[in-house]
Amino acid sequence: MANRSPALELDVDGVAVRLSSPDKVMFPQLGADGGTKRHLAEYYRTVAMFDAGGIMTALSQRPTHLQRFPDGIEGEEVYQKRIPAKRPDHIGTCTVTNPNGRTADALLVRHPADVVWAAQMGNVTFHPWPVRCADTDRPDELRIDLDPQPGTGFAEARAVALDLLAPLLDELGLVGYPKTSGGRGVHVYVRIEPRWDFIDVRHAAIALAREIERRDPSRVTTAWWKEERGARIFVDFNQTARDKTVASAYSVRKTPRATVSTPVTWAELAEVEPDDFTIATVPDLLARRGDPSAGIDAVAHSLDGLLEMSARDTANGLGDLPYPPQYPKMPGEPKRVQPSRDRDRTRGNQSD
16 A cells, blocks of 8 residues: 555645645646645645635535545545534534525535545545525525537637627626636626525526527527527526535646636637636636635626516416526426436427
């Protein structure tokens, strides 16, 4: 058995965090020179202790799930919704209710040391809920996920964000904060008043997605079923459903280069590439130009405009869209049947 490297103790804003096996390689392509557990922990310490913004803006007071790779990204993946019973005293929890009605105690991020402790646990990506622990039933964040489908990539997602989404947000009086997903997609967050439940926020997201699709159906789709999407950008409205999460800003992703989901300005979005942002490059970028999403909490917006659009769509015969398969059947939801397997639709087509 290979000898383990001795544990280290990291000072994280006055809190000692023990880091075991710091030389363990988490990202094999980067190896010992940039892809170890220590590199991961040091990255998270830097972005957690940044003065204005950084990962604490994305995670603070939010129940958070962990995407852990205890033996590196080529090993077993553990998507951890419940925080371990054995944990340091500084680690807090937040009770959330899942779609099946069961509750779970998730990590509650309150201090930069909580972020580094998660890295010690082999966590690569943080998945925060769009709520604060003070009220876990009412989101304060509208998350717009532009998801490239086969035949498209980051360039197409970026173009949809710039050409279609940004003008629509301006028309609605909403301020959006874009970031790379760390992969091929683009995420845009809007801070909202926490007075609507998950169903309302999801209906607002569907209305926004449908309006983008109307403006350019050749490039954008809201089709839940993959067989109907084609080579277009899917606006994933179900990322706003209860218990669905998105990789946080400044989260590392499971990629060979250890790419990072990174906030950018709208002007930067026009020029950047996802591979520009890694655990090696983001700390220097953050120190040099600051965090473009640092001001996201300054103004909380109303969803009234989007909910009015949703009501108009409903009046025009556009009902709800399918939920993910693990959810209970929801009121007003259409059948969760893949179109090519829908016997009623097939029979209707044959009789036309």
